Amino acid sequence: MRGNIFEKILGQDSLFIDRKAFDHAFEPSRLPHRDHEVEALVRNLVDALNGHIPSNMLLYGVPGSGKTVVTRFVLTQLLEKGKEMGHPVNTYEINCRNVDTKYRVVQTLATQLHQRGDTPIPFTGWPTDRVLETLLHRMDRAGGVHILVLDEIDNLVAKAGSDLLYSLTNMNTLLTNARCCIIGISNDLHFTQELDPRVSSRLSQEDVVFHPYGAPEIQDILQERVRSGLRTDVLDGGVIELCAGLAAREHGDARRALDLLRISVQKAEQRSQTKVDPRHVRLAQSQLEHDQVTPILRTLPLHQKVVLFSIRLNEENGLRNISTGEIFRTYAEACMKIEVEPLTPRRISSLLNELDTLGLIMARNVSKGRGGRSKQVNSAIPKAIDAIAIMGENEPLIDEASQGKYMLQGKL
DNA sequence: TGTCCACTGGAAGGGAGGGCTT
DNA sequence: AAGCCCTCCCTTCCAGTGGACA
Numbered sequence: 001m002r003g004n005i006f007e008k009i010l011g012q013d014s015l016f017i018d019r020k021a022f023d024h025a026f027e028p029s030r031l032p033h034r035d036h037e038v039e040a041l042v043r044n045l046v047d048a049l050n051g052h053i054p055s056n057m058l059l060y061g062v063p064g065s066g067k068t069v070v071t072r073f074v075l076t077q078l079l080e081k082g083k084e085m086g087h088p089v090n091t092y093e094i095n096c097r098n099v100d101t102k103y104r105v106v107q108t109l110a111t112q113l114h115q116r117g118d119t120p121i122p123f124t125g126w127p128t129d130r131v132l133e134t135l136l137h138r139m140d141r142a143g144g145v146h147i148l149v150l151d152e153i154d155n156l157v158a159k160a161g162s163d164l165l166y167s168l169t170n171m172n173t174l175l176t177n178a179r180c181c182i183i184g185i186s187n188d189l190h191f192t193q194e195l196d197p198r199v200s201s202r203l204s205q206e207d208v209v210f211h212p213y214g215a216p217e218i219q220d221i222l223q224e225r226v227r228s229g230l231r232t233d234v235l236d237g238g239v240i241e242l243c244a245g246l247a248a249r250e251h252g253d254a255r256r257a258l259d260l261l262r263i264s265v266q267k268a269e270q271r272s273q274t275k276v277d278p279r280h281v282r283l284a285q286s287q288l289e290h291d292q293v294t295p296i297l298r299t300l301p302l303h304q305k306v307v308l309f310s311i312r313l314n315e316e317n318g319l320r321n322i323s324t325g326e327i328f329r330t331y332a333e334a335c336m337k338i339e340v341e342p343l344t345p346r347r348i349s350s351l352l353n354e355l356d357t358l359g360l361i362m363a364r365n366v367s368k369g370r371g372g373r374s375k376q377v378n379s380a381i382p383k384a385i386d387a388i389a390i391m392g393e394n395e396p397l398i399d400e401a402s403q404g405k406y407m408l409q410g411k412l
Numbered sequence: 413t414g415t416c417c418a419c420t421g422g423a424a425g426g427g428a429g430g431g432c433t434t
Numbered sequence: 435a436a437g438c439c440c441t442c443c444c445t446t447c448c449a450g451t452g453g454a455c456a
Contacts (some may be wrong), residue, residue, distance in 0.1 A: 103440065124440050125431035301443090324419065344445060349420065365420075369454025372418025413456105420451080426444085433438075 014231075015265050015276070021229030022262035024255055027072055032220040033213065034066050040208045041074040045181075048078065048145040049087050053172060054181040056203050058153075060189050061210025064253030067185045070210075071149055078147075088144030096156035102164040105156070106131045109148065113138035132167055140177040153184035154191035162196040169202040212252025218244035221254050222261055230265065236277040239264065243281055260284050289382045296358055297385070298392050303343055305391055306334050307351050308360060311379050312387035321376040324349060352377060 047054040082089035247257035263284035310330035335342035
């Protein structure tokens, strides 16, 4: 009899006690080094329990500085207390990276208040004002305090402008039986500059800045999770320090540190080793870099891929600081090879900005005097991913794969 | 000091696609 | 079926720009 292929791995003792302790969605019972921030939220939101309207708040900080986890932590306790005291509190969390238009934000909120017998609101089709009216009606029907958390709110403002925030911050004047408070979470300290002044003054009644964690603070966070998530004595000396140090270099991103540690442990497990040492952390670091990029690459639209392909191709030929014009010429040629109609230079300029925002390239505007003004572009993806790999499942398009590549290279 | 290059990026609008209302 | 509404992706047009160079 052949053994089941899962048996060998299943039989292994895991180094984890609770892997969830390293999840991004994990809600820890203690939040080291965030006491001031927790207190600021509590002081404001306690009004919800006193029958007043809490001030709108803006939380700022680099990614992985604890904004979201602190907010969830406080709101969970607020919900509990509200239930206990008989003050209904409703909370909503919207990530504006995924939900980034006025219509969709309002539709998402109203849908969460859907009750049996309500007309479902379609993904598109209704005038936005009608969806907003429905939302107000449903909020009034539910009563109590409604706390809207808009995560990555800067993204919403960039794409949809101030209009939605104007409507949302104006809701308290239209609600009769309910009150509403908005908590915006932003990575960008300066995003209110793009807002209509009326909106920004209403929205940022209370600002809380989350400072990036330093390496010692990240160490404390990791220690806390290690206690609940890992078996004792599986970490060699220096592992936590290394994870914390690497993450502190990435702008103090605690999430990054947790990922590093989790993957390091997995690496040790995969090798059937009982101790995690700094080599595993190095392995985890390079896997993380690779893993961060590949899903983004996979979901990139074709033309984005071809643009990135063109940049990478130039780099593989030894060019650095590639100009927009150079990229466009390579891009147009690549399009011809794969028999796709190229987009206009204006559009490519926008696509370059989008790739920059995604962190796949680094672009900066420079002027070369008479040589004109342009961008200088370098790719920001790991070296292991080459031009052909960027095309992913579109590879067959570039196929005659390398043929296309070498034909293009010949021209460079 | 003015010119000029190679763009940038805002504005306006077209059109396809998805959906609702009457 | 016709008339709307909304989003997304794209084009076209064009004023504006930083800085090397004549």
